[in-house]
Amino acid sequence: xxxxxxxxxxxxxxxxxxxxxxxxxxxxxxxxxxxxxxxxxxxxxxxxxxxxxxxxxxxxxxxxxxxxxxxxxxxxxxxxxxxxxxxxxxxxxxxxxxxxxxxxxxxxxxxxxxxxxxxxxxxxxxxxxxxxxxxxxxxxxxxxxxxxxxxxxxxxxxxxxxxxxxxxxxxxxxxxxxxxxxxxxxxxxxxxxxxxxxxxxxxxxxxxxxxxxxxxxxxxxxxxxxxxxxxxxxxxxxxxxxxxxxxxxxxxxxxxxxxxxxxxxxxxxxxxxxxxxxxxxxxxxxxxxxxxxxxxxxxxxxxxxxxxxxxxxxxxxxxxxxxxxxxxxxxxx
Numbered sequence: 438x439x440x441x442x443x444x445x446x447x448x449x450x451x452x453x454x455x456x457x458x459x460x461x462x463x464x465x466x467x468x469x470x471x472x473x474x475x476x477x478x479x480x481x482x483x484x485x486x487x488x489x490x491x492x493x494x495x496x497x498x499x500x501x502x503x504x505x506x507x508x509x510x511x512x513x514x515x516x517x518x519x520x521x522x523x524x525x526x527x528x529x530x531x532x533x534x535x536x537x538x539x540x541x542x543x544x545x546x547x548x549x550x551x552x553x554x555x556x557x558x559x560x561x562x563x564x565x566x567x568x569x570x571x572x573x574x575x576x577x578x579x580x581x582x583x584x585x586x587x588x589x590x591x592x593x594x595x596x597x598x599x600x601x602x603x604x605x606x607x608x609x610x611x612x613x614x615x616x617x618x619x620x621x622x623x624x625x626x627x628x629x630x631x632x633x634x635x636x637x638x639x640x641x642x643x644x645x646x647x648x649x650x651x652x653x654x655x656x657x658x659x660x661x662x663x664x665x666x667x668x669x670x671x672x673x674x675x676x677x678x679x680x681x682x683x684x685x686x687x688x689x690x691x692x693x694x695x696x697x698x699x700x701x702x703x704x705x706x707x708x709x710x711x712x713x714x715x716x717x718x719x720x721x722x723x724x725x726x727x728x729x730x731x732x733x734x735x736x737x738x739x740x741x742x743x744x745x746x747x748x749x750x751x752x753x754x755x756x757x758x759x760x761x762x763x764x765x766x767x768x769x770x
Contacts, residue, residue, distance in 0.1 A: 443646040444516045444550055445495055446745050449475060450639035451595055452498065456512075458596035459577045460546055463512070471501040476511075483534045497535065510542040511535055518550045525561035529572040547576040552607050554580065579603060595636050598623060602644045613650065620648040621658045628665060634715055702734040706741060714747045721747075724754045733757060 448455045452473065456464035467473075480497040496514040513535055517524055524547075532545045549556065560573040582589060582600050589597040602623045609616035623644050627637055645655075706725045710718040728734050737757055744750040 441495075441516050441518045441550070443643050444518075444548065446646075447599060447639055447643040448496060448514060448516070448548075449745060450642075451636065454595045454636075458594055458600075459548060460575055463544060463546070463575070466502055466504070468501045468503045473501070474499045479538070480513075480535075483531065483538055510544060511539060513543055513545045514548065515545070516548045516550060520551060520553050520556040525558045525572075528558075528574055529561040529570075532572065532574075545574040547574055549576065549578045550603070552580055554578075580607070593630060593632075595632060595640055598627060598630070599640055599643055603647060606647045609648075613654070616648055617650055617654045617658070620644065620650060621661060623648075624658060624662060625665065628662075638713065638715070699731050699734065702731060702738060706734065706738050709738065709741050710750065713741075713744070714750065717747055718750070721750055721754055724758070728757060733760070 452475075453464070453469055456467070476497045476499055495516045496512075498512045498514070499509055500512055501509050513531055515524075515528060515531075521527075528545050528547060532543050535543045547559070557576065557578060559576040560571065562572075563570045579600060583604060586601065586604070589601045602619075605619040605623070606616070609619055624641065627640055627644070632640075650658075703726060707722045710721050710725070714721070725734075725737065728737065737753060740753045741750055744753060
């Protein structure tokens with residue numbers, strides 16, 4: 438069961454909430470009014486030179502401190518979903534490589550999402566002939582919240598429901614009907630907690646991803662959701678947007694005409710953008726309507742569906758528009 442990817446996305450989508458829930462002391466030291474920046478490309482360059490056996494680290498974020506002692510520091514976050522002997526070594530290697538590149542303080546944090554209660558590697562130690570290295574880092578184990586379920590249920594924090602849903606995902610492994618009931622409960626509850634639209638979308642995406650179900654049961658949940666008054670005021674995402682895309686394509690195919698297929702595809706693109714990004718995504722919908730080729734629209738839809746945030750989605754449109762300009766440019770031969 439690979440659950441690292443949905444955790445990585447929700448950490449990026451709800452970064453400030455992630456820190457306030459799991460690492461409150463770190464959160465208190467950061468001045469979020471100055472913003473923060475994910476350094477994915479820089480991290481990948483560092484990791485490629487590592488010999489840890491793994492080709493990626495999870496997240497690297499540039500943040501600013503409240504006390505002004507440094508202009509900024511780096512937070513390195515590792516999300517680990519299985520027992521791994523070399524995990525502490527990798528934490529240490531990435532920490533010093535990041536420091537070596539930026540010459541800034543690096544805070545390494547570990548979130549363990551596996552279900553092994555004995556796997557708690559929170560330090561790396563090496564010594565020989567009087568020379569010793571000790572690297573200790575903050576570590577959180579998600580399954581430790583099993584004893585705090587009532588506290589999570591009473592909490593309005595976004596990660597309270599994320600943790601609850603994940604714990605139930607682990608508990609319902611192999612029990613489809615019980616997972617269906619739990620997933621339906623969490624998604625219905627999500628709309629009643631009075632959260633911001635963007636927060637609801639991020640949590641919805643996480644729950645739908647980790648609590649995987651057969652399509653028929655996901656469809657039943659979709660129909661249950663769309664009848665609630667809380668959900669009617671907000672577009673559905675993930676399972677619902679996938680269903681909408683499929684239906685849009687079916688309507689286009691039934692017409693048996695290129696025009697119908699293109700209209701369905703444009704609607705599917707608009708559905709994905711609207712569901713993922715809301716009002717800020719409207720300019721992207723207008724830009725997508727300038728694409729004439731059905732083939733290009735299909736590729737664009739696939740990329741948009743995988744875009745984790747608005748800036749990445751905008752890059753997809755930039756690439757498409759650049760490609761169209763090159764095609765239209767007259768040959769000089």
